[in-house]
Amino acid sequence: MFAYIVRRLALMLVTLFGISIVIFFLLRVLPGNIVDILFDAAGFVDPADKANLERDLGIDQPLVVQYLRWIGGLLHGDLGYSYVSEKPALEEILPRIPITARLAGLALLFSASIGIPLGVISAVYQGSRIDYILRVVSLSGLSLPSFWLGLLILMAGVALFGNIPIFNPNPKTLGEMFSTYCLPSLAVAFRSSALTMRITRSSMLEVLRQDYIRTARAKGASEASVNFHHALQNAILPVITVVGIEAAFLIGGLIVTETVFNVPGVARFLVEAIRWRDYPIVQNLVMFIAVVVVIANFTVDMLYAVFDPRIRYTD
C-alpha cells in the first residue's frame, strides 16, 4: 500500500511537470505578447520604450529561461505578477478561490443528492414508465448547455421578481444567499446530476442481477433493505469515481456559469485572463486546476480502498 502511494505521488509529479511544459509553451506558440497588444492599440511608439517594457516583464529572455524562472518561483510560492493589474498573481488568484469552491461544493452536493436517489429509482423500476421518463430527463441534462440553463434561470428571475438575481459578495438574508450561491450551482449541477444518475442506474442494474441480492430477498429482507442496504452499498463505488472526478471537472461548467451570473470567481477569472493574454495568471490558474484534478483522482483511488475492503493496492 505504502509503495503504491509513493509511486502514485511520483506519477502525479510527472504529470504536473508535463502540464506545466505544455501550458507554458502553448501560450507562447503564437507571435504577439501583451506588449505588442498594448503598443498596437497605442499606435506608433518608440521601439526603445517597447524593449524596456519587454525587459521589465522579463519576456525578452529565451523561453527556456522564462520557463525555469516561472517554475523556480512556483516552488517558492512566487507566482509572478499579473500583466494587467501589476499585482502579485497570488494576491489576484487566492481571494477568488473560496467563491468558486463554494459553488463547486454546493453543485456537488446537489448533484449527488439528486442524481443518486433518482438513479436507484430508475434502476429498481427498470423498463417502467418512470424509468423511461427519468432516462429522457437525464439525457436532456447532458444536452442543455449550462450557460443557457443559467440564462433561463435569470429569465425566470425577471418573470417572477422583475429583476435579475445579482451576485452579492456579502449575502445577509436567506434569499440573497440563495440567489448568490444556490442558483448558479443549480445551473451547473443539472448536468452532473444527470451524469451521476446514469452511472448510479447502470451500476445498480449490474448489482441487482447478482446472486446475493436473490439471497437477501430469499431470507425475507424488505425491498427497501435490499435496494438500499444490499444493492446501493455495492453499487456506489463507480458513482464515487464519477462524483469525485466531476468535482474537478465542474470547473468547465463553472467557467460559463460564473460568466452568466457575473460571479467574481476563479473560473471566470481564467476567461478574462485569456482574453487579456495575461500569461502569468493563465498559466498559474491552469496549473491550479490541474493540481485539483490530479488530487481528486488520487483521492478517489484512495476512497476505493476505504469503501471496498476487497481492493488493496499492492505493487
Add this chain to the structure above:
Amino acid sequence: MATVNYDIELERAGAKAPHGWRRLAFYARRYILGTVGLAILAVLVLTALFADLIARYDPLSIDSAHALAHPSVQHWMGTDSFGRDVLSRIIHGARISLAVGIGSTALGSMIGVIIGLTSGYLAGWVDLVFQRVTDILQSLPLLVLALVMTAALGASLPNVIIAIAIPLIPIVARVIRANTLALREQPFVEAAKSIGMSETRIALRHVLPNTLAPLIVLATAQLGSTILTEASLSFLGLGIPEPYPSWGRMLSESAAEYVRTAPWLVIFPGIAISASVFGTNLFGDALRDILDPRQRS
C-alpha cells in the same frame, strides 16, 4: 473479443426481418428514442446542407431600422441588435455546429486511433510515453484545454476544430489501446502471425476492424459534447469570431442584458443547441445498445 452476430441477435429478439428496409424498420420500432434522435440529426444535416435555400434572409446583412424586432410574420424569431433575422442566423449556424462537431470528432478520433493502436500494439517504451501524454491531456477539463488551445491558436473555424479535437484524443486513445491489448492475444492474431503476415498488416487488417464498433459508439457519444464545447467557447467570445452566426456566439452578445429586453434572442439559439445535442445523445445511446451489447442499459 468475439464480434457480435447481428443475425442471431435479431432472431433471438423475435425479428423476422433478415434484410434491408424491414430490418431498419425493426430497429426503428425497437429503439424509438434513437429514431427520434436520428430524425433530429437528419433535420440538422438537411438544414446545414440547404441553409441558403431555407433561410429567407441573409444571416449577415444588417438592417438597423428593424433592430431588436419582436418575433412576427416577417421575422419568425425576431431580429438581433443589428436587425439580423434570428431564424436565418440559426439556420446558417447549423453549418458551423455541424462542421465543428463532425470535424473535431473525426480529427480527434483519427489521431486517437493511431495513438491507441500503436500504443497497444507496440507496447514497450512507445506505450509508456503515450500513456504519460494521455495522462497529461486528461488532467485538464475539456473546456479549459480547449480555451487555452483557442487562445494559443487564435479564433477561427479551423482552429476551433483543432482546439476541440485535442482533448478528444486521449479519450479515444484509451479505449482503442485497451481494445488492442485484448485483441493482440486472440487466436486469429496468432494465426495471422504464423502464416507470416507483417505486424503492420495485422494491425491494420485484423486488429483495427475489430475496434470499429466501440470507436463508432465513442465518436457518436463525443459528437454532442463537441457541439456543446463549441457553443461554450463561442459564448465566452473565444470561439467562432463575428459575424459568423455560431449559436453560442448569438447567446454571448450581452445575453444577460437581453434576458430582460429581448428574450427571443436567448430562447431560440439555446433551443437549437439543446435540440441538436439531445438528438445526437439519443442516437448515440441507441447506437451503443445496438453495437455494443455488453454495455446495454
